[in-house]
Amino acid sequence: MPKLKIGKYESRYPVIQAGMGVRVGNAALTAAAIECGGMGVISSVGLGEDFHRSLKDYEIESEKNLSKEIRKARELTGGKGPLGVNIMVVLTNYESMIKTAVNEGIDFIISGAGLPLRLPEFAKDRVALVPVVSSARALELIVRTWQRKYKKAPDAAIIEGPLCGGHLAFTNEQLDNPKEYSLEILYRETKDVLDRYSLGGVPLIAAGAISVPEDVLKAIEWGYQGVQIGTRFICTEESGMSEEGKKLYVSSGSNDTVTISSPVGMPVRVIKSPLVERVLSGKKEPFACPYKCLRSCDKNKVLFCIARALLYAWKGNIDKGLFMTGYDLSRVNDIIPIKKFFDDLDKLARAESSSHQENRP
Structure with a gap:
């Protein structure tokens, strides 16, 4: 099983635990992923216990709670890493959250939900920077901009396919034809971009429908250096998701997901729920908006507050909940310790290695 190296940071297994808000990708899940030999990622969205106070004093509370969560994760792991944060470009306080994470000594920053063209401007050299893209065109724009303005290349890139959970950088028409934008095809296209810019050594990390250890090995076989896993890790004992929410995930199947329009301004894949049915019918949920947390959100036009x-x-x-998910929930049907996933991955990799050795002439 190959290790994953992003900048100067390395993990035993080529697995990144996705940063998932609100409070799902918290310090506990992140620390557990690191202890198992993966890379852990804290989501910067929706941290803190007092939701109303967090909205009233949004910027100050967001920075304070992110610092607190990073320190808690460091404490739980005894200072071990690699520890990262996921910070969405579309956040109103994007710049201040990047600077907060950097000041807390974060190892790497993952940034998507928009093109992180200015990310190197806010970060220090020792912090590894990982953009999230869904096309070769987007990756090339980032590479070209970073090289021209900052003399900087990405330390890795996460390639999200159309089967991903959460926000999707695809049109609805593209989502109806996912095979045309498969992770296998996206690898070849994005790898070509890196090669043309003499960046062939930059790791590419697959994201989307990585649910079982076999998916990890398949992504490695295509050429990826690692994977990012979200939905499977929501349904772990360590994740911050409520028990009621976890039960909804594991009881849902492949026909229980749908994409809707998000206040972020992108399609978002979610589990069908009463809230989702109301949104699909065009009914507006009542909510107040004390702080515009998303630059792209118009409270007068959106049907619901995604933070709430x-x-x-x-x-x-x-x-009232919104449950973001990957495409196929039929393969996520139990709640497990996160260690079980890594143990199963290790066993499978060893078995595959032994099989290859036995079949050598």
Whole structure:
């Protein structure tokens, strides 16, 4: 099983635990992923216990709670890493959150939900920078901009396919034809970009429908240096998701997901729920907006507040919660310790290695 190296940071297994808000990708899950030999990622969105106070004093509370979560993760791992954060470009306080993470000594920053063209401007050289893209065109724009303005190359790139959970950088028409934008095809296209810019050594990390250890090995076989896993890790004992929410995930199947329009301004894949049914019918959820947390959100036009909906999911409110998910939930049907996934991956990799050796002439 190959290791994953991003900048100067290395993990035993080529697995990144996705940063998932609100409070799902928290310090506990992140620390558990690191202890198992993966890379852990804290989501910067929706941290803190007092939701109303967090909205009232949004910027100050966001920075304070991110610092607190990073320190907690460091404490739980005894200072071990690699520890990263996921910070969305679309956040109103994007710059201040990047600087907060850097000041806390974070190892790497993952940034998507928009093109992180200015990310190197806010980060220090020792912090590894990992953009999230869904096309070769987007990756080339980032590479070209970073090289021209900052003399900097990405330390890795996460390639999200159309089967990903959460926000999707694809049109609805593209999502209806996912095979045309498969991770295998995206690898070849994005690798070509890196080769043309003499960046062939930059790791590419597959994201989307990575649910079982066999998916990890398949991505490595295509050429990826690692994978990012979200939905499978929501359904672990360590994740911050409510027990009610976890039960909803494991009881749902491949026909229980749908994409809707998010206040972020992108399609988002979610589990069908009472809230989702109301949104699909065009009904507006009542909400107040004390702080515009997303630059792209127009409170007068959107049908729901995504921050509140994710908070309700974290609390286990099935009626009002929004449960982001990958495409096929039929392969995520139990709640496990995260260590079990890594143990199963290790066993499979060893078995595959032994089989290859036995079949050598």
